[in-house]
Amino acid sequence: MNPRIYFDHSATTPLDPRVLAAMGPFLGGAFGNPSSLHHEGRVAREAVEDARAQVAALIGAEPEEIIFTGSGTEADNLALIGAVRASGRSGHIVTSSIEHAAILETCRFLAASGAKPGTRITHLPVDADGLVGPESLLRALQSNVTLVSIMAANNVVGTLQPIEELAHLTKLHGVLFHTDAVQAAGKIPLDVNRLHVDLLSLSAHKLHGPKGIGALYVRKGVCLSPVVFGGGQERGLRSATENVAGIVGFGAAAVLAREELTGEAARLAQFRTRIARELTRTLPHSYLFGHPVQRLPGHLSFGLRGEEREVGKILAALDAAGVAVSAGSACSANHTGEPSGVLLAMGYDEERARGLLRLSLGRFNTQQEVDRFLQILPQAVASVTRGAARTHERVPDLSAVALA
Numbered sequence: 564m565n566p567r568i569y570f571d572h573s574a575t576t577p578l579d580p581r582v583l584a585a586m587g588p589f590l591g592g593a594f595g596n597p598s599s600l601h602h603e604g605r606v607a608r609e610a611v612e613d614a615r616a617q618v619a620a621l622i623g624a625e626p627e628e629i630i631f632t633g634s635g636t637e638a639d640n641l642a643l644i645g646a647v648r649a650s651g652r653s654g655h656i657v658t659s660s661i662e663h664a665a666i667l668e669t670c671r672f673l674a675a676s677g678a679k680p681g682t683r684i685t686h687l688p689v690d691a692d693g694l695v696g697p698e699s700l701l702r703a704l705q706s707n708v709t710l711v712s713i714m715a716a717n718n719v720v721g722t723l724q725p726i727e728e729l730a731h732l733t734k735l736h737g738v739l740f741h742t743d744a745v746q747a748a749g750k751i752p753l754d755v756n757r758l759h760v761d762l763l764s765l766s767a768h769k770l771h772g773p774k775g776i777g778a779l780y781v782r783k784g785v786c787l788s789p790v791v792f793g794g795g796q797e798r799g800l801r802s803a804t805e806n807v808a809g810i811v812g813f814g815a816a817a818v819l820a821r822e823e824l825t826g827e828a829a830r831l832a833q834f835r836t837r838i839a840r841e842l843t844r845t846l847p848h849s850y851l852f853g854h855p856v857q858r859l860p861g862h863l864s865f866g867l868r869g870e871e872r873e874v875g876k877i878l879a880a881l882d883a884a885g886v887a888v889s890a891g892s893a894c895s896a897n898h899t900g901e902p903s904g905v906l907l908a909m910g911y912d913e914e915r916a917r918g919l920l921r922l923s924l925g926r927f928n929t930q931q932e933v934d935r936f937l938q939i940l941p942q943a944v945a946s947v948t949r950g951a952a953r954t955h956e957r958v959p960d961l962s963a964v965a966l967a
């Protein structure tokens with residue numbers, strides 16, 4: 564039997580065995596608490612600080628600008644709630660309409676709760692490719708803004724935002740800029756100084772590291788209030804005994820991601836382009852979601868015209884044939900057949916917004932797997948949609964997807 568094909572790296576990635584090897588000692592004998600002053604504690608502290616430097620290097624930051632958190636979600640919460648609470652002004656967050664739930668729900672909490680009374684949220688629109696326009700940001704910046712938060716790469720459609728330009732405009736207005744780089748880190752080059760960002764969220768499990776460990780980059784001089792209170796670890800911004808093994812794994816994953824980024828990005832973009840080309844041939848009613856060029860290297864989202872309601876069955880047929888792909892965000896309602904909020908925001912109607920298939924490739928995927936997938940997919944689609952009426956309208960096909 565053929566091994567399974569995993570094309571759902573935007574949901575999570577397999578742990579790299581080299582990362583597991585680095586974590587091993589800290590799941591066993593090296594169990595000290597980094598706050599302890601004895602030998603065991605010092606060993607743990609040294610490992611945490613080494614990992615901090617490794618994570619910082621991935622994004623061009625200083626080690627002391629990295630705050631370890633329990634996840635990417637928690638990093639997003641700390642950035643938004645922490646900035647609004649620390650600010651003297653009445654809270655106003657400007658964000659995009661296609662952010663991850665970790666941002667959208669935190670905004671909803673801030674707007675609804677007493678965390679900072681009177682907090683306002685502005686959701687910037689995106690175009691049909693999922694891009695935020697600088698003009699709409701400029702307009703929003705005319706009012707009193709505390710923080711702008713725009714994701715670097717979208718998890719559903721893979722579109723990359725022009726972060727450097729958006730952050731630059733934001734800085735000209737003296738406003739803090741946060742980016743959720745959970746999907747982008749390790750896949751495209753990120754440098755906090757070139758990007759002009761003040762805050763940036765990361766998550767280890769999206770770059771072949773362990774689950775349950777994230778980080779927030781906090782530029783020197785930026786003032787945040789904590790959201791977790793206790794023993795004052797992580798410069799008082801994230802109290803709790805550190806997840807030493809997770810942090811060590813994050814550091815090792817960051818080193819590998821940095822070393823392998825250029826080669827991996829080119830390799831995955833080639834796979835993606837080949838898949839897109841083949842799909843236009845074998846499934847001519849397929850159409851692309853997201854920007855054709857400004858997108859994550861190993862990420863391809865598409866729909867099948869006239870077969871939007873069959874996505875759940877196609878996923879199940881692929882799963883039965885040994886292939887794991889998804890219908891969008893692992894934490895969205897899309898699995899229940901609800902339209903994707905991201906696609907609705909991009910201007911798709913409800914029908915189209917139900918029909919997204921997402922392929923996200925990663926480090927251990929091979930050419931053979933791509934070839935096998937290209938055989939399996941049309942069969943899976945045919946098995947589900949046999950006899951279903953198709954429209955023969957011209958659709959924007961996937962051939963526009965260029966090498967990154």
Ligand code: PLP
Nearest residue numbers: 634635636663665718745746766
């Ligand atoms: N932000 C984005 C863009 C994501 O895709 C995800 C996870 O899918 C998160 C934040 C949340 O990260 P975590 O799973 O570490 O909480």
